[in-house]
Amino acid sequence: MPKQEETEVVVVGGGQAGVAMSEHLSARGMPHIVLERGRIAERWRTERWDSLVTNGPVWHDRFPGLEFADADPDDFVPKDRVARYFEDYAEKIHAPVRCGVEVTSVTKTEGEPGFLVEYTDGTTQGRIRARAVVAATGAFQQPSIPPIVSDEAGLTQLHSSQYRNPQQLPEGNVLVVGAGASGVQIADELQQSGRQVYLSVGPHDRPPRRYRDRDNVWWLGVLGLWGKATPPQGADHVTIVVSGAKGGHTVDFRDLAASGITLVGRTSAFDGTRMRFNEDLATNIAKGDANYLSVLDAADEYIERNGLDLPEEPEARVLGPLPACAVIPITELDLAAAGVTAIVWATGFRLDYSWLHVDAFDQQGQPVQQRGVSNEPGVYFLGLPWQSSRGSSFIWGVWHDAKYVADQIVIQHDYQQYESHRDRAAADTMPSSCADAHVEHLEKVSHS
């Protein structure tokens, strides 16, 4: 018989979302347990490439309650430092995190409030009955690779979450598909290591790293863009190309081309020999440029309206000519002839809630939720892209979303605690032994 415990809230996942959730639940006095299948911030440790640093400076990419004491506020710190930060944070707030515990199933307990959470620690299985469950397993769960190249194509294929460093790849040239923050950084690293790299570029936004002495994260903040509301359901996700690498710099595809990377448009098909690319490279770069210039415009306007004394930076508006590979686009590439032996798919992630057996998903398996509160009373999500705003899936934003979710959990808890006049009168008129039993029953229900 598996061990069974009871608590108010089970939080699944001990990444930044789970740690933030724990802080806010503790602040509200709400008993809870955080279950993490690996270690705290496991994805920062083992699911990212070796040289990754934060995409935002650490004065911003952190929780309010702790600074990165050993770093300059404008630094972009290595991924392992981020993992240590969340470990330290969990310790500081005494977060009740149990590591090495994988949640295998969450089901509604029929005929009584709450859920049954089943887990395994690898050797034993256990169960926890909880009034509420928070799915804090992140937005970046399963690699998403478009079905373009079969496994039998004789090429090494890996997702950006499996890429570690250039030495991991076989000798030869590399195609990197996807030019978001991950794709451009991986392509750059591979090119610097001496490989010929082809980088497939889709639609993107590319804000300036810094403009007029302020980082992009500051501009997003003062211009109200972090707080921008959730886009309509089904709206296209536009990749944001930013980089904290090399001390942080604006990503310009002209620079990548000048370093020797061959840019191509979106990857569309593979016939076993030739990879085909859409003829959209110049358009994608032009739209990225327009986005870049629009941020400069908005920043200039903000400075003007508020009379800020920030240095002018007219050179930021000077964009060079399009690289030759964008003017005369390559629309197909014989991979063997080009010496390409590996493909890195930097094509994003999909969600996986296969363990969560509740009525909180639409037909496509997407969570049905508003600001993390799902369709299934008692089930909450945290860390989803655009859960409440642009910031939701980032370090900075998830802390604020967790606060809201904790509030909602406490509000529901308080409703459950309500006793009517009739309930109280019934308790008062009971013989003392019955009254005790009644109180015991109410307590049991409220803690189950």
Ligand SMILES: Cc1cc2nc3c(=O)[nH]c(=O)nc-3n(C[C@H](O)[C@H](O)[C@H](O)COP(=O)(O)OP(=O)(O)OC[C@H]3O[C@@H](n4cnc5c(N)ncnc54)[C@H](O)[C@@H]3O)c2cc1C
């Ligand atoms: C390459 C990359 C770089 C990024 N850089 C930045 C950055 O610089 N700044 C920033 O703000 N954001 C960044 N992000 C976005 C975001 O901050 C991170 O993805 C972050 O890891 C998300 O935290 P999370 O807690 O929501 O999810 P995760 O970190 O994914 O944590 C979820 C946890 O749940 C655990 N888990 C999953 N399933 C189960 C289960 N069934 N039972 C128990 N545990 C389970 C996992 O082991 C994991 O530890 C980056 C994302 C990527 C992909």
